[in-house]
Amino acid sequence: MQLTEKVLKEMNEVIDDCLADEPPYCQARCPLDIDVQGYITLIRDGEYKEAVRLIREKTIFPGILGRVCAHPCEEECKRGELEEALSIKNLKRFAADMADDPQNWDLSREAETGKKIAVIGAGPSGAVAAYELQKKGHQVSIFEKLPEVGGMLRVGIPAYRLPHDIIDYEYSILEKIGVDINLNTEIGKDIAFEKIREEYDAVYAAAGAHKGIMIPIEGSDLDGVLIAADFLRDAALGNDVEVGKKVLVIGGGNVAMDAARTAWRLGAEKVNISCLETGSQIPAHSWEIEDAEEEGIIMNPGWGPKVIKGENRVEGITLKKCEQVFDSEGNFNPEYCDDNLKEIEADTIIFAIGQRADDSFVKDAEEIRQVDEVTLQSQKDSIFVGGDFKGKPLLAVEAMSHGRKAAISIDRYLKNKDLHIDRENEGAYESKLEKEIDPEEPVRRRVEMRMIDVEERKNNFKEVELGFNVAEAKGESLRCLECECKECVKDCLMLEKYCDSPKALFQEVKDVGIDPLVYFSCNMCSQCTLVCPKEFELKDRFMALRKIAVEENNGESPIKGHNAIKWHQRLGFSNLFTTCKPASNNEEDSK
Amino acid sequence: MEKTTKRVFIPGCSLSSYNPELVGKTIEYLKNKLPGTGAILKCCGKPTKALGQYDEFKDRYASLQKDIDALGAEEIIVACQSCFLTMSAYSKEQKVRSLWSLMPEIGMPEATVGKAKESDITFGIHDSCSTRDRNDIHEGIRWIIDQLGYDLEEPPHSKGDTRCCGFGGMVVPANPDLAQEIMDRRTAEFETDYLVTYCAACRASMYKGGKKAVHILDLIFGDVWTSESDFPDLEGAFDSWANRYKTKKKIEEVLS
Ligand SMILES: Cc1cc2nc3c(=O)[nH]c(=O)nc-3n(C[C@H](O)[C@H](O)[C@H](O)COP(=O)(O)OP(=O)(O)OC[C@H]3O[C@@H](n4cnc5c(N)ncnc54)[C@H](O)[C@@H]3O)c2cc1C
Ligand code: SF4
Ligand code: SF4
Numbered sequence: 001m002q003l004t005e006k007v008l009k010e011m012n013e014v015i016d017d018c019l020a021d022e023p024p025y026c027q028a029r030c031p032l033d034i035d036v037q038g039y040i041t042l043i044r045d046g047e048y049k050e051a052v053r054l055i056r057e058k059t060i061f062p063g064i065l066g067r068v069c070a071h072p073c074e075e076e077c078k079r080g081e082l083e084e085a086l087s088i089k090n091l092k093r094f095a096a097d098m099a100d101d102p103q104n105w106d107l108s109r110e111a112e113t114g115k116k117i118a119v120i121g122a123g124p125s126g127a128v129a130a131y132e133l134q135k136k137g138h139q140v141s142i143f144e145k146l147p148e149v150g151g152m153l154r155v156g157i158p159a160y161r162l163p164h165d166i167i168d169y170e171y172s173i174l175e176k177i178g179v180d181i182n183l184n185t186e187i188g189k190d191i192a193f194e195k196i197r198e199e200y201d202a203v204y205a206a207a208g209a210h211k212g213i214m215i216p217i218e219g220s221d222l223d224g225v226l227i228a229a230d231f232l233r234d235a236a237l238g239n240d241v242e243v244g245k246k247v248l249v250i251g252g253g254n255v256a257m258d259a260a261r262t263a264w265r266l267g268a269e270k271v272n273i274s275c276l277e278t279g280s281q282i283p284a285h286s287w288e289i290e291d292a293e294e295e296g297i298i299m300n301p302g303w304g305p306k307v308i309k310g311e312n313r314v315e316g317i318t319l320k321k322c323e324q325v326f327d328s329e330g331n332f333n334p335e336y337c338d339d340n341l342k343e344i345e346a347d348t349i350i351f352a353i354g355q356r357a358d359d360s361f362v363k364d365a366e367e368i369r370q371v372d373e374v375t376l377q378s379q380k381d382s383i384f385v386g387g388d389f390k391g392k393p394l395l396a397v398e399a400m401s402h403g404r405k406a407a408i409s410i411d412r413y414l415k416n417k418d419l420h421i422d423r424e425n426e427g428a429y430e431s432k433l434e435k436e437i438d439p440e441e442p443v444r445r446r447v448e449m450r451m452i453d454v455e456e457r458k459n460n461f462k463e464v465e466l467g468f469n470v471a472e473a474k475g476e477s478l479r480c481l482e483c484e485c486k487e488c489v490k491d492c493l494m495l496e497k498y499c500d501s502p503k504a505l506f507q508e509v510k511d512v513g514i515d516p517l518v519y520f521s522c523n524m525c526s527q528c529t530l531v532c533p534k535e536f537e538l539k540d541r542f543m544a545l546r547k548i549a550v551e552e553n554n555g556e557s558p559i560k561g562h563n564a565i566k567w568h569q570r571l572g573f574s575n576l577f578t579t580c581k582p583a584s585n586n587e588e589d590s591k
Numbered sequence: 592m593e594k595t596t597k598r599v600f601i602p603g604c605s606l607s608s609y610n611p612e613l614v615g616k617t618i619e620y621l622k623n624k625l626p627g628t629g630a631i632l633k634c635c636g637k638p639t640k641a642l643g644q645y646d647e648f649k650d651r652y653a654s655l656q657k658d659i660d661a662l663g664a665e666e667i668i669v670a671c672q673s674c675f676l677t678m679s680a681y682s683k684e685q686k687v688r689s690l691w692s693l694m695p696e697i698g699m700p701e702a703t704v705g706k707a708k709e710s711d712i713t714f715g716i717h718d719s720c721s722t723r724d725r726n727d728i729h730e731g732i733r734w735i736i737d738q739l740g741y742d743l744e745e746p747p748h749s750k751g752d753t754r755c756c757g758f759g760g761m762v763v764p765a766n767p768d769l770a771q772e773i774m775d776r777r778t779a780e781f782e783t784d785y786l787v788t789y790c791a792a793c794r795a796s797m798y799k800g801g802k803k804a805v806h807i808l809d810l811i812f813g814d815v816w817t818s819e820s821d822f823p824d825l826e827g828a829f830d831s832w833a834n835r836y837k838t839k840k841k842i843e844e845v846l847s
């Protein structure tokens with residue numbers, strides 16, 4: 001079929017702008033582009049193995065993300081407009097718990113390239129980069145300062161949220177695929193940065209942010225003043241930690257919540273948290289605060305530290321009321337009221353006000369501080385920088401997304417390919433879907449996660465969340481609205497019968513052509529146009545195809561059944577069946 | 592030919608094939624209310640256009656236009672939605688009016704108002720999809736049914752959002768199985784067993800979809816319909832052409 005330029009243009013409009021393959025809101029928001037709707041519907045149908053396979057297409061860490069992912073996807077979930085978002089994270093954990101099996105892990109590799117890559121840091125960012133690059137046929141070596149893999153997943157996030165055996169289990173894919181892991185090896189101390197830079201074809205620096213920040217207020221040098229990052233690390237690695245009976249944690253983020261809950265587990269009897277912010281300004285996620293409060297931890301929102309009191313050891317702290325955290329321009333600029341003070345007794349103070357990256361192992365740190373946002377390449381061509389180490393505290397899933405991005409860049413760099421092209425949709429983006437919730441959609445409450453009793457949590461690091469059982473997972477998965485467009489296909493029996501979407505159909509018309517019966521089966525009813533967010537006039541496109549088909553068939557329809565119409569038309573215009581009568585003159589012209 | 596013909600009524604193919612009596616009565620009514628009304632029985636050629644035969648369509652339409660011009664009509668009154676659209680687009684010199692929006696303006700035929708008040712049935716309205724954006728037509732139809740006194744049911748998809756009966760785009764001859772599915776889906780939207788359409792082709796589709804269906808002119812000019820009435824069947828091909836011939840004769844008789 002010879003398509004004219006005009007017809008082609010109209011068809012291309014649909015091929016380009018039809019929303020049929022636009023991902024749902026959840027998936028678009030996922031920094032790893034995980035097919036959320038796909039795995040949720042598989043869980044709904046009891047296809048757990050398939051669900052895990054689908055998740056693993058995009059991440060080697062289903063069980064880790066299923067436990068600790070901060071789930072930005074749930075913020076975008078369409079269902080949230082109705083009552084509450086889907087429990088996307090918990091369903092991921094369910095799939096992993098039910099059906100993950102190392103026998104099905106993807107350990108395939110492209111042919112050996114002979115290129116060597118060094119990854120600094122065995123946190124999630126480094127791990128993902130290592131796996132992806134090893135798959136590409138390169139040989140990756142990870143250098144990790146600590147005796148264990150996992151980075152902040154292990155030494156930040158406490159085991160009661162993410163058990164260490166889950167980390168070890170999922171990280172084992174790295175060794176299985178041939179990544180060489182060097183533990184207890186600190187770059188800058190055990191091996192010079194310059195040395196690996198020379199010996200390896202490329203370096204991915206993903207050393208995280210582990211240097212806790214401290215404010216030098218009076219008393220901050222007393223015994224019993226700790227830094228959350230060190231405190232959590234020691235607790236996680238089983239090192240000695242000295243925690244007293246009365247603990248105060250300074251900070252309002254998730255790290256503060258984890259430090260407080262860890263202190264409580266290590267024997268503290270009274271745990272306070274103070275932070276400058278109040279209400280929704282508190283940076284920790286609401287669920288983190290709820291979980292902490294459930295364990296008896298007391299929040300003191302709107303208070304900042306003034307002096308830490310004590311002789312040699314901490315005895316208490318004086319807090320001052322914080323009246324404003326951010327100024328009118330939105331900058332961090334706290335203002336205090338020095339008359340409004342509050343005393344809290346404490347023998348341990350833990351600072352949890354942020355962590356910085358330690359880049360002292362690089363001689364000229366400036367060289368790697370300027371990083372291309374699109375490629376993560378630094379000023380030094382062979383060095384790529386990502387994860388928390390890049391400078392901004394990230395979510396674990398974002399650190400992993402950096403790992404993938406760096407791997408794509410490094411692979412291209414080693415193959416002398418352009419690093420910049422086709423990188424638009426990496427990481428999170430906004431879905432163009434324009435879904436409207438069916439007004440008939442019934443309210444279905446989100447399935448809550450069951451947890452072990454508070455009593456049972458004391459003095460141990462047992463996992464708190466119990467995971468969904470089969471019934472809970474099924475109930476939760478049924479809540480998914482299966483966001484997609486294809487409104488036209490749902491409405492039109494003809495489209496439903498003959499295509500996956502107009503986008504795919506017109507692509508097929510262009511590529512190989514389609515059976516004329518398809519466009520001769522359109523009712524020309526415009527129903528599709530009414531429901532289409534793009535208001536595509538599909539009938540006009542089908543009509544244009546009919547026209548061409550007729551032209552190419554000597555002016556006749558190529559459809560057999562249309563033969564009769566020819567005769568109808570001839571009769572319909574013959575004298576036998578036509579008449580043309582003027583108004584009659586015998587009208588009783590009453591008016 | 593004298594210049595007494597101000598307007599022309601064009602009943603269209605499907606109505607003429609369905610029921611010559613109704614065409615005759617409509618012309619009587621128009622003649623009475625709007626003196627100076629003539630009539631033409633000829634196809635507008637839309638079926639050729641629907642098939643994509645644009646050249647043939649142009650010839651066909653020109654033949655109809657010639658007749659209209661010969662009568663000197665300034666206005667065309669149609670009873671078919673497809674004719675309405677085709678003629679609105681191609682007879683630029685004439686004003687095209689739908690009988691259904693005209694009726695509320697000129698009033699119901701004599702002795703029809705309230706005649707069906709006692710009827711025991713509710714009619715579901717199936718709107719034609721081709722004039723989905725003609726609110727005046729939708730309102731006119733509802734006004735007429737209300738004037739007659741029938742109860743009516745609106746399906747989930749109606750007026751601007753109506754669904755095709757299955758006949759549109761010449762799909763019936765091309766893909767009868769699909770057309771049947773579309774007809775079935777449409778009729779399934781109604782609770783009542785009795786449907787009224789304002790297009791004879793839609794009526795046939797509703798019948799094929801398993802309902803008892805009438806044309807709105809059946810309500811206006813026929814006896815009062817009740818659950819005891821005999822509802823019209825599907826006319827066969829032979830009957831259709833016989834009806835068209837009778838329509839021709841009827842027009843010539845009424846306008847003699
Ligand atoms: C207490 C806490 C709780 C958190 N909770 C959550 C949560 O619930 N959900 C969520 O999504 N995110 C959470 N995060 C954030 C998340 O853990 C981090 O974003 C993520 O771990 C960053 O990954 P990364 O690979 O960039 O760095 P890291 O995980 O920090 O890994 C960097 C690794 O590099 C190693 N390293 C450092 N310097 C050197 C060197 N010189 N030589 C060799 N190795 C070196 C470190 O030992 C470390 O193992 C939390 C963070 C913390 C601190
Ligand atoms: S309802 Fe389902 S598909 Fe839609 S955004 Fe939420 S999880 Fe994704
Ligand atoms: S309604 Fe159909 S044609 Fe319109 S954007 Fe959605 S899938 Fe594409």
Ligand code: SF4
Nearest residue numbers: 492522523525526528
């Ligand atoms: S115009 Fe054609 S494609 Fe669109 S809804 Fe009607 S039959 Fe389907």
